[in-house]
Amino acid sequence: MDTVYNQHHGLHAATHEFFRGRLVPAFEVPARADYVLAAVQASGLGAVREPVDHGLGPLEAVHSPAYLRFVRGAWAEWQQLGGEGDAFPAVWPVRSLRSDVVPASFAARMGLYSMDSGTPLTAGAWEAAYWGAQTTLTALDLVLAGARSAYALTRPPGHHAGADFFGGYCFVNNAAVAAQAARAAGKQRVAILDVDYHHGNGTQAIFYARGDVYYASIHGDPQTEYPFFLGHADETGAGAGLGCNANYPLPAGAGNEQWFEAFERALVALNAYAPELLIVSLGVDTYAGDPISHFKLDQPEFRRIGQALRTLQLPTLFLQEGGYATEAIGHNVVAVLRGFEE
Numbered sequence: 001m002d003t004v005y006n007q008h009h010g011l012h013a014a015t016h017e018f019f020r021g022r023l024v025p026a027f028e029v030p031a032r033a034d035y036v037l038a039a040v041q042a043s044g045l046g047a048v049r050e051p052v053d054h055g056l057g058p059l060e061a062v063h064s065p066a067y068l069r070f071v072r073g074a075w076a077e078w079q080q081l082g083g084e085g086d087a088f089p090a091v092w093p094v095r096s097l098r099s100d101v102v103p104a105s106f107a108a109r110m111g112l113y114s115m116d117s118g119t120p121l122t123a124g125a126w127e128a129a130y131w132g133a134q135t136t137l138t139a140l141d142l143v144l145a146g147a148r149s150a151y152a153l154t155r156p157p158g159h160h161a162g163a164d165f166f167g168g169y170c171f172v173n174n175a176a177v178a179a180q181a182a183r184a185a186g187k188q189r190v191a192i193l194d195v196d197y198h199h200g201n202g203t204q205a206i207f208y209a210r211g212d213v214y215y216a217s218i219h220g221d222p223q224t225e226y227p228f229f230l231g232h233a234d235e236t237g238a239g240a241g242l243g244c245n246a247n248y249p250l251p252a253g254a255g256n257e258q259w260f261e262a263f264e265r266a267l268v269a270l271n272a273y274a275p276e277l278l279i280v281s282l283g284v285d286t287y288a289g290d291p292i293s294h295f296k297l298d299q300p301e302f303r304r305i306g307q308a309l310r311t312l313q314l315p316t317l318f319l320q321e322g323g324y325a326t327e328a329i330g331h332n333v334v335a336v337l338r339g340f341e342e
């Protein structure tokens, strides 16, 4: 399995994020991808390739042009205002406030185009996220050309980013960009399986009313876990997408057997959808050693995940999402990918 590596990921390098009203050291850091790259190279998994630029079109097929323009220009605006350090939103257009007005104020637009204060907008966020999408599209090309699988090694992650907002460390929804590009390339039914600890609210929302892209996720119960406001079991899709969304929330503290039981159920339902392509939002923050998540998967389980995915016998695109036990994520990601190849 070849890897496409976003060599521009390090341009997005936050030092801090907000947590409980304080700035704490950032969790979503460049070293994450560095460790995964080292593990991929040491594993002999396959070639490591560079992304090919597919332009803005495939991003605009998923995100609103106004949102993309905002993120692209946000750092320059912030600098003009004399901003020091990374930019954070502080006000949001919640119920009874208007979200159809695009204010001139930068602070207002930061809120309009975001869902949380936990996602630092850095000098290189746009560049890193743009190349992340290109990395994803290049890996998709390998699969569309006949490769059994490919892995997009990138950060920042993508699955929390919605059509017109950033959040949860995410700016561009790589899984959605890939699914939409696969549809444009002629795949009729695309499935996204999200195994990150957190529910991929952005991915779900983008395809919620569509029957051509199936979304399934196993994640920490949003009653207690981020992103709280989406990812509940009763969200099964709308309109043409009814029955094409499946959430498997599990309580914080869930371990190997409880997780795999839900995972197996997700695979059966996904298989019944009969997709032509599988996209795996591969977060490894389910690991017991993860500093911000609360499942208890042990390291040998990651190989089992890859082995189980292989049984679907589908062309499969793996995309890097979360995983914050920095030194372990290389091992855990490569275990999934190698398990898939066994």
Ligand code: SP5
Residues within 6 Å of the ligand: 019, 118, 157, 158, 159, 160, 168, 169, 170, 196, 198, 226, 283, 285, 291, 292, 321, 322, 323
């Ligand atoms: C892609 C992804 O995994 N995004 C995760 C976003 C999680 N945002 C909430 C993080 C809360 C951090 N809590 C720090 C706890 C330190 N003890």
Ligand code: ZN
Residues within 6 Å of the ligand: 196, 197, 198, 283, 285, 321, 322, 323
């Ligand atoms: Zn996560």
